[in-house]
Amino acid sequence: xxSSQLNNRTNKDLRKERDQHIPRGPFNVTSVFAxxxxxxxxxxxxxxxxxxxxxxxxxxxxxxxxPRVVQAAQEQAAAFSHTCFHVxxxxxxxxxxRRMNQIAxxxxxxKTMFANSGAEAVENAVKIARYSTxxxxxxxxxxxxxxxxxxxxxxxxxxxxxxxxxxxxxxxxYQLPYAYCYRCPLNLQYPGCDVKCADLLTTAFKNYVDxxxxxxxxxxxxxxxxxxxxxxxxxxxxxxxxxxxxxxxxISDEVQAGFGRxxxxxxxxxxxxxxxxxxxxxxLAAGYPLSAITGRAEAMDSPHVGGLGGTYxxxxxxxxxxxxxxxxxxxxxxxxxxxxxxERLKQAFREMQQDLxxxxxxxxxxxxxxxxxxxxxETREPAPDLTKALVARATEKGLIMISAGxxxxxxxxxxxxxIEDDLLEQGLGIIKEALTEVAAEAGLT
Numbered sequence: 001x002x003s004s005q006l007n008n009r010t011n012k013d014l015r016k017e018r019d020q021h022i023p024r025g026p027f028n029v030t031s032v033f034a035x036x037x038x039x040x041x042x043x044x045x046x047x048x049x050x051x052x053x054x055x056x057x058x059x060x061x062x063x064x065x066x067p068r069v070v071q072a073a074q075e076q077a078a079a080f081s082h083t084c085f086h087v088x089x090x091x092x093x094x095x096x097x098r099r100m101n102q103i104a105x106x107x108x109x110x111k112t113m114f115a116n117s118g119a120e121a122v123e124n125a126v127k128i129a130r131y132s133t134x135x136x137x138x139x140x141x142x143x144x145x146x147x148x149x150x151x152x153x154x155x156x157x158x159x160x161x162x163x164x165x166x167x168x169x170x171x172x173x174y175q176l177p178y179a180y181c182y183r184c185p186l187n188l189q190y191p192g193c194d195v196k197c198a199d200l201l202t203t204a205f206k207n208y209v210d211x212x213x214x215x216x217x218x219x220x221x222x223x224x225x226x227x228x229x230x231x232x233x234x235x236x237x238x239x240x241x242x243x244x245x246x247x248x249x250x251i252s253d254e255v256q257a258g259f260g261r262x263x264x265x266x267x268x269x270x271x272x273x274x275x276x277x278x279x280x281x282x283x284l285a286a287g288y289p290l291s292a293i294t295g296r297a298e299a300m301d302s303p304h305v306g307g308l309g310g311t312y313x314x315x316x317x318x319x320x321x322x323x324x325x326x327x328x329x330x331x332x333x334x335x336x337x338x339x340x341x342x343e344r345l346k347q348a349f350r351e352m353q354q355d356l357x358x359x360x361x362x363x364x365x366x367x368x369x370x371x372x373x374x375x376x377x378e379t380r381e382p383a384p385d386l387t388k389a390l391v392a393r394a395t396e397k398g399l400i401m402i403s404a405g406x407x408x409x410x411x412x413x414x415x416x417x418x419i420e421d422d423l424l425e426q427g428l429g430i431i432k433e434a435l436t437e438v439a440a441e442a443g444l445t
Contacts (some may be wrong), residue, residue: 009033009045010045010046011031011032011033011044011045011046012031014033014045015031015033027161029054029391029400029402030395030400032044032050032395032400033045035047036065037052037064037065038063038064038065039063039064039065039066039416039418039419039420040052040063040064040415040416040418040419040420040423040424041064041423042064042400048398049398050395050398050399050400051398051399051400051415051423051426051427051430052064052400052415052416053399053400053401053402053413053414053415053427054400054401054402054414054415055283055414055415055416056287057256057282057402057414058224058256058261058282058283058414059282059283059286059287060283060286060287060416061259061260061261061283061286061325061329061334061416061417061418062283062286062325062328062329062332062334062416062417062418063416063417063418063419064287064416066286066324066328066418068324068327068328069286069321069324069325069328072320072321072323072324073288073317073320073321075320076092076316076317076319076320077317079316080316081315081316081317082312082315082316083316084311084312085114085309085313085314086309086311090316090319092316092319092320092323093114093314093316093319095319095323096112096114096292096314096319096322096323097111097112097113097114099323099326100112100280100292100294101294103265103266103326104266104278104294105266105268105269105273105274105275106274106275106296107274108274108296108297109296109297109298110294110295110296110297110300111294111295111297111300111301112292112293112294112295112300113292113293113300113308113309113313113314114290114291114292114293114313114314114319115290115291115292115293115310115313115314116289116290116291116310116312116313116315117147117281117289117291118146118147118253118255118256118279118281118282118291119146119147119148119149119152120147120149120291120310120313121255121279121280121281121291121292121293122146122147122151122152122155122218122251122253122255122279123147123149123151123152124279124293124308125216125218125251125277125278125279125293125295126138126151126215126216126218126251127303127307127308128277128293128295128299128300128302128303128308129215129216129249129251129276129277129299130215130216131302131303131307132215132249132298132299132302132303133215133216133247133248133249135212135213135214135215136172136213136215137172137173137174137209137213137214137215138155138172138173138174138214138215138216138217138218139173139174139175139176139201139204139209139214139216139217139218140155140156140157140173140174140175140176140217140218140219141157141175141176141177141178141219141220142157142175142176142177142178142185142406143157143158143178143180143223143226143227143229143406144156144157144175144178144218144219144220144223144225144226144253145158145162145220145223145224145225145226146218146220146253146255148162150169150170151170151173153166153169154169154170154173155173155175155218157175157406158225158226158406172209172213174204174208174209176200176201176204177197177200178197178219178223178226178229178231179195179197179198179229179231179232179235180223180226180229181229181231181232182229182360182361182363182372182380183380184197185197190232191232195232195234195235195238197231197235198234198235198238198239198242199238201217201239201242202242205246211246211248212246212247214246214248215248215249216248216249216250216251216276216277217239217243217248217249217250217251218250218251218252218253219236219239219250219251219252219253220252220253220254220255220256220257220267221236221252221253221254221257221262221266221267221268221270221271222257222262222267222364222365222368224255224256224257224404224412225256225404225405226404226405226406227370227372227404227405227406227409227410227412228363228364228368228369228370228404228410228412229363229370230363230364230365233271235271236268236271236273237271237272237273240273240274240275243276249276249277249295249299250273250275250276250277251275251276251277251278251279252266252267252268252273252275252277252278252279253279254266254267254268254278254279254280255279255280255281255282255291256282257368258278258280258282258283258284259280259282259283259284259325259329260283260329260334260335260338260366260417261283261338261366261367261368261414261417262338262364262365262366262367262368263335263336263338263339263342263365263366263367264335264366265329265335266278266280267365267368270365275295276295276296276299277293277294277295277296277299278292278293278294278295279291279292279293280292280293280294283325284322284325285318285319285321285322285325286321286322286324286325287321288315288317288318288321288322289312289315289318290314290315290318290319290321290322332418334417334418335366337367337417337418338366338367338417339366339367341366341367341415341417341419341424342364342365342366342367342368342369344424344428345364345367345369345413345428346362346364346369348428348431348432349362349369349371350362352431352432352435355436356435356436356439356445357377357444357445358373358374358375358377358383358386358435358439358444359371359372359373359374359435360372360373360374360377360380367413367415367417368412369413370404370405370410370411370412371410371411372405372409372410373386373387373390373409373410373411374409375444382405382407382408382409383409383444384403384407384408384409385442386409386438386439386442386444387403387405387408387409387410387411388403388408389438389441389442390411390431390434390435390438391403391411393434393437393438394430394431394434396434397430397433397434398430399426399427399430399431399434401413401414401427401431402414411431413427415427
């Protein structure tokens with residue numbers, strides 16, 4: 001079927017085609033098919049506009065079809081779209097690496113290489129850590145998400161839907177409880193707990209794995225799929241200190257939390273911690289497939305020539321888009337904008353919480369603010385069915401958003417940081433209206 005024959009198709013028609021030709025595994029939050037998108041609005045094939053609070057799962061920080069990104073991509077595509085950097089090099093790759101090294105935290109020499117996806121970035125960061133240290137083991141954290149490849153799936157803790165039926169998993173991967181204060185794994189309460197969850201890493205060296213065998217500890221500074229969980233301020237400095245004591249690399253997985261979402265270019269900067277290696281993706285290139293691995297120069301240089309790479313990694317069109325994204329974030333003040341959006345989200349959610357007891361917890365950094373829904377605020381029983389109903393009702397009302405959390409009960413707004421104020425307010429209004437309705441229907445008012 002040619003592209004001209006796709007015109008005038010309804011969402012229902014296309015959903016039927018999707019189910020016929022595409023396996024069920026790739027999950028769809030909505031049954032909406034996009035025709036076009038601009039900044040924080042998506043228009044479907046039937047001409048209906050939706051406010052976008054999902055941003056392609058945190059990819060569109062600078063908004064859909066930003067004219068500067070479109071121009072940069074068009075100009076590069078007209079010049080050449082691919083040579084493979086390993087065969088014929090191009091300046092955009094080198095310049096983007098230079099800028100990534102410049103903006104990444106840490107007062108030490110850095111180098112950067114590029115891949116295609118967040119999972120590839122994590123895979124390569126682990127490869128580099130293993131090669132550089134000569135060690136094999138990797139420690140990750142419960143409720144974290146690192147990708148869908150064999151290794152990254154092994155580092156991810158959520159069984160359904162990410163791991164169920166896909167084993168066996170990669171060896172020498174270990175997981176520890178995360179600093180999830182609302183659901184503390186140690187049943188303690190901050191700050192009287194003295195952040196004892198940070199000591200679980202040292203305990204693991206006694207019970208699970210010899211620290212001399214550990215190449216890296218990897219963590220999302222703010223959990224993405226895990227529900228926008230933010231650890232206490234003492235947590236990451238202590239984790240990093242423990243790593244340093246044992247010669248272990250600390251990898252910050254910034255795939256979702258990075259590039260301005262928390263009000264800092266890299267989320268880990270909120271803790272004044274300099275990771276040894278950083279994995280980036282999502283909002284790096286405004287929707288073009290690109291990921292980055294940035295780290296200490298000596299570590300990045302440790303693998304032998306030819307040991308790292310890939311055919312499409314650092315595609316020239318994606319690199320030009322990413323260079324433009326960096327310019328936009330700086331030139332349009334999006335770090336400050338992230339902070340202001342975050343304050344408005346927290347304010348709006350707290351106002352809703354006064355009338356809706358199903359809102360159990362509100363947390364976040366910058367615009368990365370999550371709202372956790374429960375059936376009972378005292379027992380904190382998760383409310384995944386209510387959350388699913390809220391997402392569906394919001395779509396009916398013209399707002400696209402997504403959920404998260406190990407229990408599937410967290411709303412995670414990922415709107416473009418360039419969203420207009422009126423659309424932000426409309427979206428928040430829809431959330432309040434939809435949540436009030438579905439909570440009443442579920443008898444949870």
